[in-house]
Amino acid sequence: MSRIVAERQDVIATLAEIFREHGYDGTSLSLITEKTGLGKGSLYHFFPGGKEEMAEAVLGDIAAWFRTHIFEALRHAEDPAQALEAMFAGVDNYFRQGRRLCLMGVIAASGAHDRFARELNGYFSDWRADLAATLERAGTPKAECNPLAEEIVGGIQGALILARSLDDPGAFGRVLARLKTRCLPFPPN
Amino acid sequence: MSRIVAERQDVIATLAEIFREHGYDGTSLSLITEKTGLGKGSLYHFFPGGKEEMAEAVLGDIAAWFRTHIFEALRHAEDPAQALEAMFAGVDNYFRQGRRLCLMGVIAASGAHDRFARELNGYFSDWRADLAATLERAGTPKAECNPLAEEIVGGIQGALILARSLDDPGAFGRVLARLKTRCLPFPPN
DNA sequence: TCAAGTGTTTACCGATTGGTACAATGACTT
DNA sequence: AAGTCATTGTACCAATCGGTAAACACTTGA
Numbered sequence: 535m536s537r538i539v540a541e542r543q544d545v546i547a548t549l550a551e552i553f554r555e556h557g558y559d560g561t562s563l564s565l566i567t568e569k570t571g572l573g574k575g576s577l578y579h580f581f582p583g584g585k586e587e588m589a590e591a592v593l594g595d596i597a598a599w600f601r602t603h604i605f606e607a608l609r610h611a612e613d614p615a616q617a618l619e620a621m622f623a624g625v626d627n628y629f630r631q632g633r634r635l636c637l638m639g640v641i642a643a644s645g646a647h648d649r650f651a652r653e654l655n656g657y658f659s660d661w662r663a664d665l666a667a668t669l670e671r672a673g674t675p676k677a678e679c680n681p682l683a684e685e686i687v688g689g690i691q692g693a694l695i696l697a698r699s700l701d702d703p704g705a706f707g708r709v710l711a712r713l714k715t716r717c718l719p720f721p722p723n
Numbered sequence: 724m725s726r727i728v729a730e731r732q733d734v735i736a737t738l739a740e741i742f743r744e745h746g747y748d749g750t751s752l753s754l755i756t757e758k759t760g761l762g763k764g765s766l767y768h769f770f771p772g773g774k775e776e777m778a779e780a781v782l783g784d785i786a787a788w789f790r791t792h793i794f795e796a797l798r799h800a801e802d803p804a805q806a807l808e809a810m811f812a813g814v815d816n817y818f819r820q821g822r823r824l825c826l827m828g829v830i831a832a833s834g835a836h837d838r839f840a841r842e843l844n845g846y847f848s849d850w851r852a853d854l855a856a857t858l859e860r861a862g863t864p865k866a867e868c869n870p871l872a873e874e875i876v877g878g879i880q881g882a883l884i885l886a887r888s889l890d891d892p893g894a895f896g897r898v899l900a901r902l903k904t905r906c907l908p909f910p911p912n
Numbered sequence: 913t914c915a916a917g918t919g920t921t922t923a924c925c926g927a928t929t930g931g932t933a934c935a936a937t938g939a940c941t942t
Numbered sequence: 943a944a945g946t947c948a949t950t951g952t953a954c955c956a957a958t959c960g961g962t963a964a965a966c967a968c969t970t971g972a
Contacts, residue, residue, distance in 0.1 A: 559748035560834030642888040643832040645749030654888040685901050692881025699831045699843040764950045
């Protein structure tokens with residue numbers, strides 16, 4: 535188990551960066567072989583379904599990461615306010631302070647978005663739902679939770695695009711800080 | 724002037740929809756010839772630089788539209804609060820209530836983003852600057868204007884991606900409404 | 913020792929890519 | 943009527959696309 539799984543995991547991590555940087559259509563097999571150091575034979579051995587299966591694996595991996603590191607933390611935290619803090623910190627870290635795009639957003643903004651519609655929908659609706667529930671536990675008025683969660687999840691995506699377009703990663707952190715104050719009107723001292 | 728310019732303008736409008744829907748890398752010349760009804764000969768007559776020049780023309784056209792319809796309106800409006808209202812209404816209309824993506828965002832989230840970095844930067848920084856100035860004229864505290872403008876411009880992009888990913892165009896309008904209340908704490912009656 | 917996987921290399925496939933060349937068309941001048 | 947020139951259709955190009963096939967090496971348990 536260990537070695538091949540570990541190697542496949544390494545490949546997935548590399549694939550994620552390639553897709554992030556070049557988009558789905560912009561990622562060619564030759565680019566993948568170059569960056570991973572694996573020939574086509576190996577790639578098709580790991581991913582018989584080709585490029586589409588590679589992207590699916592990457593999206594699944596990302597979804598799993600967010601589920602365990604962000605969403606679960608929101609759900610099971612004792613202190614909701616602290617969990618929200620942790621979410622923003624985790625997001626800032628994951629997206630490398632605005633220097634890294636969100637592959638989900640990249641795919642959503644590409645022509646391949648319908649091919650991965652289920653993954654995209656799951657990712658965003660899970661995040662929205664878990665965030666909304668946590669906001670409610672943190673004392674946010676019930677009617678406010680869903681809209682606010684929507685604003686935050688969307689705001690993060692937009693901030694990433696803005697940061698990249700302005701060539702100013704700091705924009706991400708600034709927006710993130712504003713969004714945080716929005717759901718933590720009384721931040722823990 | 725009239726005919727060829729008009730036709731070129733029609734082509735650009737069609738190109739814009741193609742790029743929006745399929746992204747830069749996902750847009751092939753065969754797809755373009757199919758959707759526009761123009762052969763390669765005509766296309767390369769209008770755009771000798773090929774696909775890249777087509778995308779540049781489209782981005783330039785979009786930038787011009789926003790400049791005249793959104794940014795200028797912000798700058799020269801007598802009533803800033805009313806101009807802000809008009810901006811949100813114009814944006815909601817332009818993006819078809821969340822059913823249409825922003826090509827600037829699409830390009831920014833693609834591998835072609837560095838090829839059009841200048842256009843992207845200009846679009847977003849102009850929008851941010853004009854919006855911030857209008858916010859200040861509308862009475863927003865000076866230190867709040869730039870961050871708030873950043874949040875709004877980014878929030879619009881994120882809302883578009885969210886709406887598409889959730890397959891729920893309404894999410895766009897909901898986020899837009901929230902952003903509007905944020906810069907119009909005392910909306911005009 | 914030997915067979916059975918598990919990976920990997922390499923050559924190859926037809927299709928499509930973005931782009932070029934050029935002759936034919938057509939409208940408008942002169 | 944001749945000439946000009948913007949526009950267009952078509953054939954063609956090398957390069958690359960995603961994907962397949964099969965021979966090859968390496969490890970592994972029996």
